[in-house]
Amino acid sequence: MNLLPRRGSLRRQEAAAGWLMTVPAIALLLVFLVAPIAMAAWVSLSNWTGIGSPFASGVSSVGMRNYAALLTEPGLAQQQLGESLRNNLYYVILVVPLQTVLSLGLALAVSRKRLAGRGFFRTAYYFPSITSSVAISIMFLFVFGNAGVVNAVIGYLGAHGPDWFDNPSGVLHLVYSGLGVTQPPAALADHGLLGMPWWEWLAGPSVAMIAIITLAVWTTSGTFMLIFLPAIYAIPAELEEAAIVDGANAWQRLRRVILPMLRPTLFLVLTLGLIGTWQVFDQIYLMSQGNPAGTTLTPAYLSYVESFGNQQWGQGAAISFILFAIIVIFTILQRLMLRDRGAT
Amino acid sequence: MSRRTRRLAQRTLLYLVLTGCAVAYIYPFLLSVGTAFKTDPDATAHPLNPVPSHWVLTAFNELGQADFLRWLANSVVVAVLVTAGRLLFDSMAGYALARLRFRGRGAVFSTIIAVMAVPGVVLLIPKFLVLKQLGIYDSYPGLIAPLITDAAGVFIMRQFFMSVHPSIEEAAKIDGAGIFRTYWSVVLPIARPALMTLTILSFQGSWNDFSGILIAHQSPSLDTLTTGVGRLVSGQLGTGLQYPLQLAAAMAMTVPVAAVFFVFQKYIMRTGEGAVKE
Numbered sequence: 001m002n003l004l005p006r007r008g009s010l011r012r013q014e015a016a017a018g019w020l021m022t023v024p025a026i027a028l029l030l031v032f033l034v035a036p037i038a039m040a041a042w043v044s045l046s047n048w049t050g051i052g053s054p055f056a057s058g059v060s061s062v063g064m065r066n067y068a069a070l071l072t073e074p075g076l077a078q079q080q081l082g083e084s085l086r087n088n089l090y091y092v093i094l095v096v097p098l099q100t101v102l103s104l105g106l107a108l109a110v111s112r113k114r115l116a117g118r119g120f121f122r123t124a125y126y127f128p129s130i131t132s133s134v135a136i137s138i139m140f141l142f143v144f145g146n147a148g149v150v151n152a153v154i155g156y157l158g159a160h161g162p163d164w165f166d167n168p169s170g171v172l173h174l175v176y177s178g179l180g181v182t183q184p185p186a187a188l189a190d191h192g193l194l195g196m197p198w199w200e201w202l203a204g205p206s207v208a209m210i211a212i213i214t215l216a217v218w219t220t221s222g223t224f225m226l227i228f229l230p231a232i233y234a235i236p237a238e239l240e241e242a243a244i245v246d247g248a249n250a251w252q253r254l255r256r257v258i259l260p261m262l263r264p265t266l267f268l269v270l271t272l273g274l275i276g277t278w279q280v281f282d283q284i285y286l287m288s289q290g291n292p293a294g295t296t297l298t299p300a301y302l303s304y305v306e307s308f309g310n311q312q313w314g315q316g317a318a319i320s321f322i323l324f325a326i327i328v329i330f331t332i333l334q335r336l337m338l339r340d341r342g343a344t
Numbered sequence: 345m346s347r348r349t350r351r352l353a354q355r356t357l358l359y360l361v362l363t364g365c366a367v368a369y370i371y372p373f374l375l376s377v378g379t380a381f382k383t384d385p386d387a388t389a390h391p392l393n394p395v396p397s398h399w400v401l402t403a404f405n406e407l408g409q410a411d412f413l414r415w416l417a418n419s420v421v422v423a424v425l426v427t428a429g430r431l432l433f434d435s436m437a438g439y440a441l442a443r444l445r446f447r448g449r450g451a452v453f454s455t456i457i458a459v460m461a462v463p464g465v466v467l468l469i470p471k472f473l474v475l476k477q478l479g480i481y482d483s484y485p486g487l488i489a490p491l492i493t494d495a496a497g498v499f500i501m502r503q504f505f506m507s508v509h510p511s512i513e514e515a516a517k518i519d520g521a522g523i524f525r526t527y528w529s530v531v532l533p534i535a536r537p538a539l540m541t542l543t544i545l546s547f548q549g550s551w552n553d554f555s556g557i558l559i560a561h562q563s564p565s566l567d568t569l570t571t572g573v574g575r576l577v578s579g580q581l582g583t584g585l586q587y588p589l590q591l592a593a594a595m596a597m598t599v600p601v602a603a604v605f606f607v608f609q610k611y612i613m614r615t616g617e618g619a620v621k622e
Contacts, residue, residue, distance in 0.1 A: 036470030
């Protein structure tokens with residue numbers, strides 16, 4: 001029969017095909033992303049010990065007790081969370097600005113039209129981004145090892161490099177003692193937050209963490225360079241030419257023309273940077289396991305150790321949700337701050 | 345200083361800085377490759393020299409004995425199946441979300457955006473719980489299934505199809521081809537560039553995935569390169585450091601992903617240069 005199907009049946013066909021084609025993806029996402037979150041939410045409120053199903057009859061709710069142990073009750077759990085938050089906070093504060101500035105600088109440099117070896121430079125800067133965290137971690141254990149490249153170079157310069165991964169001293173503590181402050185003032189030693197005295201909060205990243213921070217900046221700057229490049233090419237050439245005609249120097253052109261045009265991309269890079277840096281896990285697991293003296297412990301790694309290692313699943317899951325909340329709060333704060341600056 | 349010499353000085357400085365950075369990015373790799381062929385004492389005695397005093401294959405022989413080939417096979421299985429799955433599922437869903445009108449499309453798309461916003465590390469414990477519940481923890485399906493679709497891939501494909509004019513598909517439709525027929529023989533060939541991008545991202549993502557594989561299994565026989573080599577390294581930290589062995593493992597596991605990168609490079613490094621778009 002050559003009769004064309006009626007319009008309604010074509011529509012129905014399209015709707016059916018639409019669902020058929022999205023069902024595999026959406027079902028997998030629901031099963032492996034949405035359902036797990038609900039399960040973990042339950043576990044974070046329970047006393048499950050990892051044996052059997054968390055929905056078995058022996059498992060009961062403990063209300064907010066797991067969260068209370070982490071946030072309000074003095075004890076080891078609270079102290080470790082405080083420590084991990086401090087470590088990760090310094091990591092975020094250093095990595096996000098450094099990787100953003102470095103990747104923007106690299107992108108501006110390699111976007112020049114008359115640059116010999118442009119392709120080579122791009123590939124060189126991007127290559128660490130495709131390498132696995134495992135391989136990079138091994139390389140950095142070697143490079144920052146006691147007899148590694150970094151210490152060899154420091155040695156040539158006439159100084160003595162530290163035992164990077166065994167050194168728990170906070171770099172700010174080192175600065176304070178350089179200024180003659182070796183004993184914490186009583187106000188900072190006796191009071192604190194999350195079981196840690198303020199003096200410890202102000203320790204700065206440890207020497208070991210500095211090595212991991214270097215790794216992070218080195219690895220991610222290529223990825224972000226690649227995000228900046230299309231945005232730089234999208235800036236109309238006339239805009240820069242007009243600025244040159246007006247007598248603007250390179251710095252003024254960057255401040256007044258290029259950066260404002262790159263605002264959306266800058267926002268994206270900062271957001272991705274914040275989200276990524278709060279999740280540092282692989283490098284900690286592979287390189288330091290939170291050592292030395294807990295100065296490279298991060299919430300993501302702590303949550304893994306608590307649940308998979310110590311079978312404290314409720315507490316481990318609770319740490320995950322606290323981390324989730326922190327990431328959401330930071331993203332919102334950053335959004336508000338950037339929006340305000342744009343308005344004035 | 346004349347204008348010309350100043351420009352020349354500026355250019356020289358730019359190249360010096362760029363080359364310095366390139367050395368900082370590449371030298372660690374050169375050093376690692378070289379050290380993989382060194383003896384243990386040679387590796388610690390000359391950390392700055394990438395050329396071994398004696399070339400030896402000890403590290404690679406040891407790797408062969410340390411189940412390296414088994415990890416390699418597991419990595420290949422996971423990466424190939426995950427990539428194939430993502431190409432199919434992501435492109436289908438992306439196409440449907442961009443082109444087909446059906447009730448609930450908006451809700452499906454919002455779900456995908458929301459899922460993209462969930463930080464991956466937060467999902468480690470949840471994913472383990474669901475794998476246990478489904479009874480596929482510590483099995484190949486457990487390694488592969490959680491990775492086989494990703495929200496970001498669906499999003500990339502949808503954006504791609506939104507940017508392509510539907511005229512070619514309309515022609516196919518008028519010729520009487522059904523929706524699936526059109527998708528398979530008209531849409532997919534058009535989508536080649538986007539599929540290439542997705543191929544690299546998926547292969548790279550699954551090949552390099554450490555934490556997802558870590559929480560999905562416990563049997564050493566299911567280790568992929570990331571968890572296998574990772575175990576090798578963290579297990580040895582206490583005892584003497586065998587840099588050549590570790591670096592040999594690190595470099596060997598990088599070769600396949602580097603090969604894929606260099607083959608498909610233009611799809612990733614395509615950065616809109618000189619193109620007038622949108």
